[in-house]
Amino acid sequence: MKRSKHFLIGLVVLLAGCSSTSTISTWKADNAQIKRYEKILVIGIMADTNRDLRQHMEKALVEDLRFKGLNAISAFDEYGPQAFKRMTEEQVNEQIRKKGYDGVITISLLNKSKEKYYVPGSLYYTPFGFEYGYFWGYYSGIYDRVYTPGYYETANNYLWESNLYDLSNGKLIYSVQSRSFDPSDAEALGQDYGRTIVRSLIKNGILVK
Numbered sequence: 001m002k003r004s005k006h007f008l009i010g011l012v013v014l015l016a017g018c019s020s021t022s023t024i025s026t027w028k029a030d031n032a033q034i035k036r037y038e039k040i041l042v043i044g045i046m047a048d049t050n051r052d053l054r055q056h057m058e059k060a061l062v063e064d065l066r067f068k069g070l071n072a073i074s075a076f077d078e079y080g081p082q083a084f085k086r087m088t089e090e091q092v093n094e095q096i097r098k099k100g101y102d103g104v105i106t107i108s109l110l111n112k113s114k115e116k117y118y119v120p121g122s123l124y125y126t127p128f129g130f131e132y133g134y135f136w137g138y139y140s141g142i143y144d145r146v147y148t149p150g151y152y153e154t155a156n157n158y159l160w161e162s163n164l165y166d167l168s169n170g171k172l173i174y175s176v177q178s179r180s181f182d183p184s185d186a187e188a189l190g191q192d193y194g195r196t197i198v199r200s201l202i203k204n205g206i207l208v209k
Helices: 002-016 048-067 075-079 089-098 135-141 186-203
Strands: 020-028 040-045 072-074 103-119 151-166 171-181
Touching: 020 186, 040 048, 040 075, 048 072, 048 075, 048 103, 048 186, 072 075, 151 186, 171 186
Parallel strands: 040 072, 040 103
Antiparallel strands: 020 171, 103 151, 151 171
């Protein structure tokens, strides 16, 4: 029983370090209807300093949309890192529609912050004495095995917003805000985010899978 409890504590600590994206809020247009878009453009809206992150976010969301049978393309791959800069609204709409897109999903990084959190120590009991034939072996080894002190970790928090626009009328159909807590890297962050957004779009009757 005690060994099982110690294993459970270790598992909780391990899971706490995993990347996690959760939905904060969603908005749906009153006239929004479920629709199968023929071609969706996914574009990340973030600073040039986050270019690598943008690539990972776009790529992951595109892959998750394709996994559900939807035709999606990354704006980074289609138009490059400087897509639509210094272009008018009319020019952008013409560029997009010319390639047959009828839907656009944006990925905006609203905020990135750091947060400190405390990982509590663990105290457990198991009779280790039988492992040592002599007193000194037990005495010198027991200190490292009875108590693990707590410590502080610093985590990165990301606040995101994704919008779906229907290009048949140019209007916003769906918006979802989410929070990502302490991803291990940009690739893991993108994968976690992509799954969350696609799940939200399908669950709320916006996209046909």
